[in-house]
Each structure stands twice: as C-alpha cells, then as structure tokens.
Amino acid sequence: MRLIPIVGTAVLLAGTALLVNTLRAQDPGQTRQRMIDLGKQHKTAEELYLALKEQAHGGHRLTAGMVPDWSGVWTRARGGITYDPDQKPGAPPTAKLTPEYQAKLMKRIEDADKGIEWDPISTCSPPGHPRWLTEPFLRDFVVTPNQTYLINEMMNDIRRIYTDGRDHIPKEDRYPLYNGDSIGFWDGDKLVIHTNQLHGGIYQRRNPDFTDQAETVEIWQKVKPDLLDVDVWVYDPPALVEPWYTKQAYAKIDDQNKALRIRFWHCGENQNNAVVETEGGGTQFRDFTFDENKPNTTSPTPGVKP
Amino acid sequence: MKSHSVFGIAMAVAMAVLVALAPAVSAHHSATMFEQTKTVTVEGVVKEFQYTNPHSWLLVDVKDQSGKVTTWGFEAEGPSTLQRAGIRPSEFPVGTKVTMTGKPMKDGTPAAVWVLAVRGDGKRFDPREGFRVK
Numbered sequence: 497m498r499l500i501p502i503v504g505t506a507v508l509l510a511g512t513a514l515l516v517n518t519l520r521a522q523d524p525g526q527t528r529q530r531m532i533d534l535g536k537q538h539k540t541a542e543e544l545y546l547a548l549k550e551q552a553h554g555g556h557r558l559t560a561g562m563v564p565d566w567s568g569v570w571t572r573a574r575g576g577i578t579y580d581p582d583q584k585p586g587a588p589p590t591a592k593l594t595p596e597y598q599a600k601l602m603k604r605i606e607d608a609d610k611g612i613e614w615d616p617i618s619t620c621s622p623p624g625h626p627r628w629l630t631e632p633f634l635r636d637f638v639v640t641p642n643q644t645y646l647i648n649e650m651m652n653d654i655r656r657i658y659t660d661g662r663d664h665i666p667k668e669d670r671y672p673l674y675n676g677d678s679i680g681f682w683d684g685d686k687l688v689i690h691t692n693q694l695h696g697g698i699y700q701r702r703n704p705d706f707t708d709q710a711e712t713v714e715i716w717q718k719v720k721p722d723l724l725d726v727d728v729w730v731y732d733p734p735a736l737v738e739p740w741y742t743k744q745a746y747a748k749i750d751d752q753n754k755a756l757r758i759r760f761w762h763c764g765e766n767q768n769n770a771v772v773e774t775e776g777g778g779t780q781f782r783d784f785t786f787d788e789n790k791p792n793t794t795s796p797t798p799g800v801k802p
Numbered sequence: 803m804k805s806h807s808v809f810g811i812a813m814a815v816a817m818a819v820l821v822a823l824a825p826a827v828s829a830h831h832s833a834t835m836f837e838q839t840k841t842v843t844v845e846g847v848v849k850e851f852q853y854t855n856p857h858s859w860l861l862v863d864v865k866d867q868s869g870k871v872t873t874w875g876f877e878a879e880g881p882s883t884l885q886r887a888g889i890r891p892s893e894f895p896v897g898t899k900v901t902m903t904g905k906p907m908k909d910g911t912p913a914a915v916w917v918l919a920v921r922g923d924g925k926r927f928d929p930r931e932g933f934r935v936k
Contacts, residue, residue: 573935617830617831618830632933633880633883634882650856759855761880762855763855766859768875769854769856769857771830771835778835779831781913784875786861
C-alpha cells in the first residue's frame with residue numbers, strides 16, 4: 497500500500513518533467529492548455545514549485561561565469577494593460593473565479609463601461625505582484641549568482657529573487673508585501689520562482705482582484721536574444737477555482753543609440769496628476785491648474801474645432 | 803522565405819494592434835474623466851512642457867477671436883514613453899506653434915488626452931508610438 501503514493505508522486509514528477517521540457521516547442525494553443533493542466537495537477541503553488549525543483553534535481557546555483565545575459569532595456573511585449581496577454585479583445589479575463597470574485601469582476605467591468613472606474617494605484621501605491629508583470633513601461637533585469645533583481649521603472653519597483661538556497665521566512669512571521677517574498681532556483685537557463693506573502697490587489701483595470709493568499713510560480717527564460725518568456729501560475733483559493741496560468745513576455749528595446757534611461761519615478765511630482773476617488777467610485781482630477789492666475793475650474797473652450 | 807514573409811506580416815499586424823490597443827494614458831489613473839469617443843482640435847502656442855511622471859502635460863495657449871487666451875493641457879505618458887515616441891522637451895520649446903488633437907474632459911475643462919500634435923513645421927507627434935515594441 498505504501499507504494500501507491502510513492503508511485504503516484506513519481507508519476508506526477510515524471511509527468512511534470514516531461515511537460516515542462518517539451519511544451520515550449522509545441523503549438524502555442526496546445527502548450528497553453530498543457531500549462532493550465534500542469535497547474536491543476538498541483539494543489540498549491542508550493543507543490544508546483546517543489547515538483548519543478550525535484551524535476552531539476554534541486555536546481556543549481558549560478559557562478560559568475562554562468563550568469564545569463566539579460567542586459568538591456570525591456571518592456572512588456574504584448575497584452576497592453578490586460579493581465580492575460582492571450583485574453584481576446586472584448587472578452588472577459590480568462591481566470592476561473594469563485595462566484596464572489598466573479599461577481600466583483602462583473603461589477604467592475606459594468607461600472608467601467610459606464611465610465612466609473614477607480615484604480616488603487618491612483619494615489620501612488622505600487623501595483624504589486626502579480627500586477628507588476630503587466631505595467632507597460634521600461635524594465636531591466638539584473639542577474640547575479642545569488643540574487644536576481646527584476647526592476648520595473650514605474651514606482652522604482654524592484655522584485656528581489658533570492659537564488660542562494662534560502663527558504664521563505666517562517667509562516668508565523670509572514671505579513672502582506674506588495675511584491676511578496678520570492679525565492680528561486682536555476683534549471684539550466686530557466687529561472688524558477690516561487691512568491692508568497694503577497695498583498696491583495698487587482699490584476700489590472702477591468703480585471704479580477706487577488707487576495708493576500710495569492711501565491712505564484714514563474715518560469716523565466718530568454719528564448720530569443722530580444723525576448724524573455726515567462727510562464728506564470730497564480731494560486732489564490734478565495735478568488736480562483738483553479739490556478740490562473742498566463743504567458744507573459746518582455747521584449748528588449750532596440751536602443752542602439754543608448755538614449756533610453758530608467759530614471760527615478762516620483763509619482764507625486766506634478767500636482768496636475770493628482771486624482772481623487774469620487775463618491776460614486778469614479779476618478780476625477782483633484783486640483784489641477786494650467787494657469788496660476790486663472791485656475792481652470794470652469795472655462796469656455798475657444799479654438800475648439802468640432 | 804514564404805513563411806518568413808507571413809510571419810513578418812503577422813508580426814506587423816500584431817504590433818499595429820498592440821499600439822492601437824495601448825491605452826492613451828495608462829499609468830497611475832483611470833482615463834474615465836476623458837471622453838473616449840470624441841476628439842477636439844485646437845491651435846495655439848506652447849506655454850510649457852511639464853515633462854514629468856507619471857504623466858506629462860503639454861500646455862498650449864489658445865487664443866479665441868476676441869483675443870482671449872485659454873491654456874489647454876494635453877496629458878500623455880511620462881518621459882520614457884514619450885522619448886520612445888520621439889517626443890523630447892526640445893521638440894516643444896515655449897512659443898512653438900502647434901495643432902493639438904485630443905480626447906477632451908467630460909466636464910468641459912480645457913484639458914484632453916494627447917492624441918496627436920502637429921507642429922507648425924508639419925512634424926507629427928503621437929505619444930502612443932512610445933508603446934510600440936520595436
């Protein structure tokens with residue numbers, strides 16, 4: 497009888513290994529479905545992460561000579577500001593949600609269609625992971641042997657991925673963090689990341705909420721000189737009835753004259769960008785003015801061509 | 803070669819769709835205070851270019867027939883996105899003649915999402931080009 501769970505685990509691991517090693521080269525539609533199935537084979541993000549680690553024989557530590565070249569300035573390759581780049585235009589998000597979170601999402605979309613929308617980052621809080629994956633601005637990625645820095649220009653937002661073999665902090669000491677706590681290992685040229693300890697938020701506008709219980713597994717790989725692919729599974733039992741798999745991608749920007757810089761991002765530097773949430777849940781500018789002597793609260797519209 | 807051509811066309815279409823779908827103003831706050839289906843066009847001269855995060859504002863003084871001047875603000879993304887669109891501070895010195903097209907605010911305030919700027923010399927500036935993946 498003891499053999500059954502052992503055999504079951506072995507079969508699961510073998511299946512995981514077979515899938516991950518072969519999926520990327522196959523038809524994108526089939527690959528997506530198989531990645532979805534892979535997520536569903538594991539009850540938690542931690543289980544999936546450990547299965548991937550087992551498959552990679554524990555993974556390996558980088559040495560200085562092994563560090564992959566992820567240099568350059570990158571940006572999101574596709575998806576606009578929709579969390580799932582494969583969401584079809586006009587279709588709802590691809591997540592399979594619990595009834596409560598489905599109802600919240602439908603309300604959010606209905607309100608947005610009526611012009612009622614408030615984004616929690618409007619008052620300069622960070623997007624937080626996994627929304628971090630979606631912001632459409634500049635990024636750079638710094639790989640070192642023991643730690644990888646995934647940097648998003650917006651809000652100077654840095655995720656630190658510890659690959660030196662450390663574990664997550666003990667459960668009893670965890671508290672919500674915008675980008676969570678991330679550990680990882682290298683499997684060849686693939687960086688596998690497990691993130692927990694997240695702070696609830698939204699995946700994007702017109703997208704679902706995620707909760708403090710969300711955890712993610714990501715596999716980052718440079719598949720072309722100018723393309724990083726990322727397989728992402730989000731596990732979030734209060735909000736998701738099954739893991740939400742998406743394929744994210746980042747393109748290296750052709751910056752031959754090296755004109756682009758990632759600068760410090762001060763969200764509150766211009767008063768004309770300050771907004772408030774209206775009583776009805778919408779967004780309105782707080783107090784902007786383009787003329788110090790004549791605040792633009794009311795005005796005719798000279799020069800307008802209909 | 804044939805497959806490369808098809809791939810190239812598909813990529814071009816995908817990029818065009820991406821740019822078309824890219825929000826005119828996506829960082830930081832929702833754009834629901836702006837009309838999404840209407841546009842306005844005004845002609846004037848640059849008063850100031852507030853080249854800031856998370857949004858930049860190009861301020862344009864617009865004179866009506868009576869000579870009264872109103873300052874219009876056109877909101878776009880922050881500096882890095884504008885740089886990628888070829889929109890640098892030096893392109894819009896104070897006094898530059900410009901025709902601006904934008905999605906106006908619903909409440910009538912003279913402000914809009916910057917859709918297109920056409921300078922007096924005919925050069926065109928579309929901030930959404932800053933989202934193009936080149």
